[in-house]
Amino acid sequence: MKRDDIALQPEAPAVGRPHPHESARAQVAGSAPYVDDLPEFKGTLYAAPILSPVAHGTLDGVDTGAALALPGVHGVVLAEDVPGLAVFPTAARDEAVFAHGTVQYVGQVIGLVLADSVMGARRAARAVQLSITPLPAILSVQDALAAQSWVLPPVHVRRGDAAGALATAPHRLQGRFEVGGQEHFYLEGQIAYALPLEQGQWWIHSSTQHPGEVQHWVAHALGVDSHAVRIECRRMGGGFGGKETQAGHLAVWAAVAAHKFGRPVKLRLDRDDDFVVTGKRHPFAYEYDVGFDASGRIAGLKLMMAANCGHSADLSGAVADRAVFHCDNAYFLEHVEIASYRCKTNLQSHTAFRGFGGPQGVIAIEAILGDIARHLGLDALDVRMRNLYGLGERDVTHYQMRVEDNILHELLPQLERQAHYRQRQAAIAQWNATSPVLKRGLAVTPVKFGISFTATLFNQAGALVNVFTDGSVQVNHGGTEMGQGLHTKVAQIVADELGVPLARVLVTASDTSKVPNASATAASSGTDLNGRAAQYAARTIRDNLAAFVAGLDGCGAGAVQFEGGLVTSPKVVRRWEEVVVAAYANRIQLWSDGFYRTPKIHYDKTTLTGRPFFYFAYGAACTEVAIDTTTGESRVLAIDILHDVGRSINPAIDIGQIEGGFVQGMGWLTTEELVWDERGRLATHAPSTYKIPATGDVPEHFQVRLWHEANREDNVGGSKAVGEPPFMLAVSVYEALRNAIAAARDGASGGRFAPGERIELRAPATAENVLRALGRLED
Template sequence: MRRLPRHEGPGEAPITGDALGTSRAHESAEKHVSGTATYVDDQVAPASTLHAYVGLSNVAHGRLLSLDLDAVRAAPGVVRVVTREDIPGHADIGPVFPGDPLLVGIGEEVSFHGQVLFAVAATSYAAARRAARLARADIEALPAILDIAEGLAAQVFVRPSHTQQRGDAAQAIAAAPHTLRGEFRIGGQEQMYLEGQVSLAVPQEDGGMLVYSSTQHPTEGQKLVADVLGVPMNRITFDTRRMGGAFGGKETHANQWACLAALLAHHTRRAVKLRLARAEDFIATGKRHHFLSQYRVGFGDSGELQGLDISLAGGCGMSPDLSDAIVDRAMFHVDNAYCLPQAHVVGHRVKTHTVSNTAFRGFGGPQGMLAIEHILDNIARHLGADPLDVRKRNLYRDQLGFDTTHYGQRIEQHILPGLIDRLEKNADYRSRREAISVYNRSSPVMRKGLALTPVKFGISFTVQTLNQAGALVHVYTDGSVQLNHGGTEMGQGLYTKVAQIVASELQIDLARIQCTATRTDKVPNTSPTAASAGSDLNGMAARNAARTIRKRLTTLAAQHYAVAEDDVQFSNNTVSIGDHRLSFTELVQLAYRQRVSLSATGFYRTPKIHYDRDRARGRPFFYYANGAAVSEVLVDTLTGEYRVTRVDICHDVGQSLNPALDLGQIEGGFIQGMGWLTTEELVWDDAGKLMTIGPASYKIPAIGDTPAVFNVELLPDSPNTEATIFHSKAVGEPPLMLAISVYCALRDAAASLADYRMSPPLNAPATPERVLGACRSAREFIA
């Protein structure tokens, strides 16, 4: 495994603005490992704080006829119970479209097993949980749709379907020398954050509420709490210092618990904390969307794509939530890195009576990309070609007709061909491919597989409005700086990167900058920390704020010492003003005495982006992040068990703001993606009850699953010329899709049993049971 550069520690050289682009420790790293980092559950709450819990439906689909809560109210320690009738304002907390009731009322529809019916506040957490189990709900059971295919056949959707089209795909497929058709199922994924869903609501004067929430979207939580309580947004303040992971699961699905805590606090006039246990967190919160893809593809003798007709059906669960944008993102990324000359892409938002699925790292993109990689593997096996050769022949390239996506965005920087060639050489792909073929011919049971797959991932929210950010920077008279912005910290290092940006702009030590909790009363109307846009948006906003202050200081210094502004230079905590030199602190104190403002807001909105949904054309992404991975696996073909033995990655992060953080995101994202595609299987029973409700039955990768050889390289001398923050690129989501190489390598190993003459069927996740089935299919083919 690649070793990272050593971080500076106590007593070493200070971290100045010149250190931007070098490896620096996460701003909370010591707090994380020492246990002193303050999460929502660690907040010092008022002495009278109550603890809340929820009562859940045990029916997947039905109508709530009655709800007997007498035993709940009489339980020891119970102070208050709330139902639908106790909501003073809006009862629907759908983030974009309606459909997400905060609580189900009498006579209303129950839409999934685990839906919240009521909430209870008690003097202790244990008392609240015990009391919640005492309710008696009478629910008239109704027919339930639990599978995507069933919902698709019934044409039951949470939102209308959408189509993207380029040329005449049907005609191109009919005219192609070769055609294939098939379908492919992709499973969901539990976010499995270390810190579960939790909120603490503290009543304020004038009907206000201070809410500490583990959320990626404080502004949305603020709005929904205000809606539920029937008060203006200015009465509600959200505070989020950090989350113990989120991965999309706290973008919209943190809202319900904040609203319920606030509702109970409103009625009791006491602080209320609501923290879900892991089992209920699994049951009551959304996952990555399941997908069913059905396709027809036409291609030439060398595997070049000529026409693709594909349907992407996302299993959305019971409500729209963010599914419109998530299925759109799958459609945008169904090309991955490949030109689709003629394409017809349809996205369906299928309703099922399961928990409403929601954001997850990649936001639909991984499902679209996995579908096309599955298809290219099938094409390669049909032709008897190396899958890498087929992939390379279909890459976007700087050639008219091969440089534009099926939704009309031109690829302006063709980074992937060179990046793939570099990785292919550095990972010894060709020689290893030959050696694996030799090994497999002489090994009847154990088989190896190898795959190289690329990633092209669009960066920006596909909802244009969200591509904005604000920041607030204060400089105090001792030269210290307080930084606040709309992004939330969930372990990814956003606070660290933005602080480095401000340190660079002011040319001061990083230690001078204090990042404070994300609060809606400091920076209003913020976008969620999602879509890999945290550093892009908030870094730009913070830089603009810091530049405003630096400009004021520059003007003051020039006027005070009668020099041109060009003669004022900031460097290493010092300001040179012609022949004069002041420390940064001395100049700040001069500014204070001269009544120059030392506080500034910054704002940024992403340029160039647009998308006409009616025409399915536009530029939804500011730029693309790119990468590629080579994965090697060893499979026991008699049991389906396997190990990932080696991984080589080359990933383009532009000019890295912090290589250590970027490498950590790449490694972590890859392992999380590997889990999605291998061991993480969500299982519901025939009644719609989720059976995998904890780590005993839901298997995320452990440290022992990390490949023994794990080489990660940041693409050197990245040619990124887009005007991103210091020419860096987003790194949060794209690395997850590098793990598609593991899925393809498993399929490659199974295909070796058929002498690589067929692609065995293998739905995702590729659990050992499914891999065993793929091996059996390959043996049956050769027989």
């Protein structure tokens, strides 16, 4: 058709609009299948784990007689049944597929029982008799530090002369505190379904954030090449890091069982076993010595961070490294010494969790600045502003990366105005002066979070885009969908690159047979990596079509435009579908792969120096809380957030991620308490004893605004990562609680603290821990 013969209006671009999540309707309707919903193949067996009841001991024997005598039981799988590598192929090679010789924690998997039904397998697993001779167990960070028990060697990072700066500082504080771990509490528990195929091939359905690693692990355990193992994951019911490595355990266990019995095997942990078997967010212990001037500006800092890693390394090295990278948060530390200890204990092997060590680093410096402000009697926001990264010599981190994109000098004052921080501080002071029981607190804390995998090799991605002759588009990429909207954003990016309506683009299940060697969907980099790779694949197809149309119309390829389902040259406007059909008839390639590697990044992992991050994401939160000084109960009253997502690809999804990340961080710091007893048994292993935030914990005033500026680096669509950074905004809840406690203690003493007195609030700030901080409950 000629330009004058067509009156069609192109649809608006997809990127930048709040499109619904690609499977939201199906999920609400119950028609979006997860692994446990898939049709089962004939002959499927069900597995249940045999768990160690002892934290540390010698495994002397496994008596399976009573289990095998139960109806419907087909057999057991133990360490000797692993045909290939008997340890998981992690870098440390320090975790057995099935325990043998010794057990390392309560809940370690010793083997599996296979039966015709799920409940039959679980009953039989409980009937297995274990003979274990107990050995001394290390169950706390303090015991591990005393015993110098490490999963990996300690790491030390230094800049300047911390000791000299401390010695000459006008003011000085020392302190110690702890933050607890956190259960991932994904709605869909850990699960794998292993299917033996022809000629030694395997098809594994896994609820995993890292299909490529699951493929690698299963191939090693079975003693086969990776090309014989296909891993597929359409979606997860949540992951939060808990399915980055530890989903691989279930896939390996199910595959080994399927290998032994020659039948499909499904393994799904129930909620209690999931709690007991799998690792959590790393609990941390801190000690610090800080020197500062009368304005609160830090002169020198010595900081010790000890991570409770559990019985094996897992991802603890990278988690602890990121805590080191983020213990500055938004602040310039000129003279600093950081000691990072990676402690081995006889507990679950702690693993990735949203923020990946960043929250444990951020809370350290924020707690220190809060202590400084209270010590000096200054407003904490003013102290934070004085310590922000600046220009010139004050814009280089302790790991030697220059902070080139800092927007906090503008963002924080804007949030201060929008949240009416100064007026509310005055009102809260008046409230606290007249309220003897209920005390309120207010705090603003920022976040500066580095975006990229700290392991440089993972900063790469691939994608495959297919255009069919009816004009529909299919995308496959290396990322996984766990509810965060990755597939939706990738579809938006591809739709705009090809100039087609979003409804014409379908993203299919993550599959190692389509995109190999994919990195985990983690480090907040899912859209950055996979979105760019898919964009490049779509761009190649678009360029092929542009060259074809240019040949038809006698113009340059650059003059051909793709928008809203129309392909426009200087001479003719055609429908997208018309161009695709004509291109196919002329043997033009209508599919392409795409590959992306993050630019600019490099660092020396032995010294932890360099540029580990492509850019930083920024934000700040203002949170108001109240505490009941008689019961220790607390409530979040109001939340105001201003967060930097660059140029948003999908504002609805981004705001949802900000809200969800903040609430999850709030849970980490207030209600989600993990308790192990003196025998290493996890006492909080079910929703009845482990409390995540509920709808009633979210205040009516929950205001989220997006920063207006695009990413200054050349990232896809001008966007910034959003998955993890908002989690750390919840540190404002912790600091607001400490301010409320300080108000209560001020009132009790009739004046300000004695010099050097600190608010020692153990996180999570449960009612008991608030009472301890108030001095009304002993340990």
